[in-house]
Amino acid sequence: MANILVTGGAGFMGSWLVDILLDKKHNVINVDDLSGGFRRNINKHSTFYKIDLRNKEKVNKLFLENEIDIVYHLAAYAAEGQSVFTPIAINESITIPMDNLLVASVNTNVKKFIFASSMSVYGTQRLPFNEKYLRSPEDPYGIAKAYCENMLENFYDAHGLNYTIIRPHNVYGPRQNIYDAYRNVLGIWMNRILRGKPPIIYGDGEQKRAFSYVEDSMISFANAGFLKKSDAEIINLGSPEIVTINKACRLVLDAMGSDLEPIYMKGRPQEVKYAYSTTKKSEELLNHKNMHSLKEGLEEMVEWVNKVGCKEPIYGLPLEILKNAPEVWVKKMM
Helix, strand or coil, X not given: CCEEEEECCCCHHHHHHHHHHHHCCCEEEEEECCCCXXXXXXCCCCXXXXXXXXXXXXXXXXXXXXXXXXXXXXXXXXXXXXXXCCHHHHHHHHHHHHXXXXXXXXXXXXXXXXXXXXXXXHCCCCCCECCCCCCCCXXXXXXXXXXXXXXXXXXXXXXXXCEEEEEECCEECCCCCCCECCCCHHHHHHHXXXXXXXXXXXXXXXXXXXXXXXHHHHHHHHHCCCCHHHCCEEEEECCCCCEEHHHXXXXXXXXXXXXXXXXXXXXXXXXXXXXXXXXXXXXXXXXCXXXXXXXXHHHHHHHHHHHHCCCCCECCCCCCCCCCCCHHHHXXXX
16 A cells, blocks of 8 residues: 555546546545635545645655655646746746655655657657657646756656656546536536537637547556656557547537537637547556447436536636637636
């Protein structure tokens, strides 16, 4: 049994990870500031701390009070598209917590640090994205995640902090925040459809993605803390099923039994049109298995969404730049 810290443990992916680690009989210290997570996601068998990870003193105190063996760092405001218009807040929410966690990890002899990075670090490169590619992010969110990856590699070289960098992509499923106006496209569509509004597609809808069911991804994510073959590795994590945004939207409408039709709006600046990754390395190093097709995963998510219900969208981090921002964001029309 290990003492494990999970950041973002009241959020979407983090809460699934907490459940999986507790099922494996580990002691889980669960940290979240509840800015994007929900109290309903907190597993009562974890030890929960409400902490803003930008607070260095509170982070240091957390590590000193708990003999932490492994850190899983998932906390972040994961809004890649919004980051073009909210670069300061999103950068600070990603880079400052990473620095604080790394320093505390070294000072308390943490054995391994698993970081949830992002496919956004690839930018626009030849498909499918391969872990051997150089980082080439094209938006502030990806740039911040690339910074964190570089810092983790530096702390490995300088201080011997063992790590695994995981680049999950387009994770969806139950517990996703469907109320955020700026992120989680499948959830945004579902919340709109429940409110009788058509889903919005930016551009022509021919963007390609590989949506990855949360349970499949987080089982493999949990494995990273205990599989030596994943040490000091960068690993893509996602589904091999590649679909267009148009197809994904149609599957959502079908799963919800809706006869609404999507509406199309101007494409978003700097959106990467085609983004999906190799899966071989995750299968070899994390024992990853893709157990849910997109259709099956959406059916599971819709069942959960129907239980939690819809509500008006939340415009969390305010836009710092209005120039060229989508009209539906500026006028709060989501």
